Amino acid sequence: MGAVSEELYRDVSQFIYREARLQDTHAYDDWEALWDDEAIYWVPANGANPDPEREMSFIYDNRSRIALRIKQLKTGKRYTQTPPSQLARVVSNIELLDQEGDDVRVATNAMVYEYCGRGETVWATRNEYELRRVADGFKMKKKKVVLANNDKPIFTLSFLI
Template identity: 70%
Template sequence: MAADADKTELMHEVTQFIHREARLQDAHEYDDWEALWTDDAVYWVPANGEDIDPEREMSIIYDNRSRIALRIKQLHTGKRHSQTPRSRLARVVSNIELLDSGAAEIRVAANAMVFESNMRGETLWATRNEYTLRRIDGALRMARKKVVLVNNDKALFTLSFLI
């Protein structure tokens, strides 16, 4: 029974973390979103399938921790506008599943639908997300996030927000 209670508590904590991450992205609160990452983080959005080698094939995003910070810093300069006005976003996250809850890392998967409204119209993005989470100073942090766009094998509109 204690193991079930521990797993239920972990699932609740993981779910809250993933929902908070989605809210921060939707609100374009990228400084707070950046704080969710570990120092050795990898953020990956593959192109042309999900099982490619990002070191050898093109990805939509394949960022380490310093590149994540640089993207956000560039947004703050006002000189790297990705869009004006910026998109209004709303995510629905579902099917959150604990894949492995080892002592050092927690692997999680979830589906998401991202609704984007901007000057060119509305777009619906469907994703399957994979997370590797670690506990740092008692709080969960993302060590790895892989976002597989369902339609990543087709031509995509410019992604002018961080998915």
């Protein structure tokens, strides 16, 4: 990607930071509102680029499945999230990869600290976003979260990674 305007970089960074805050504070409705109608939320298993249509993923949700996931989290009956995990996320290495019209591809790294009834876990991730600029900011068309240890057995991902 060629030269990136400071304004675009700032706007994308603020969007990514806001999304992280909404996840960490369990602001489910506000987080869901960040998604485009064409949304894909993907957390692959066993590598960075398996075929999600042919191989297992931890999460591979379309827009309606994202809404159902949020609805389930809000019932209070997700026992692995009763009480909800305490989360703190650090996002870094925000890199704009490509821009085509109103669409921007972005990569980030993140460390997510989770404290819950079973103890403490630190999750390391490499994230890829496809964002679409809209009148009031951005919408997520796609979010791919590659866990650094996704080839190993993991604890439940019952919170929003």
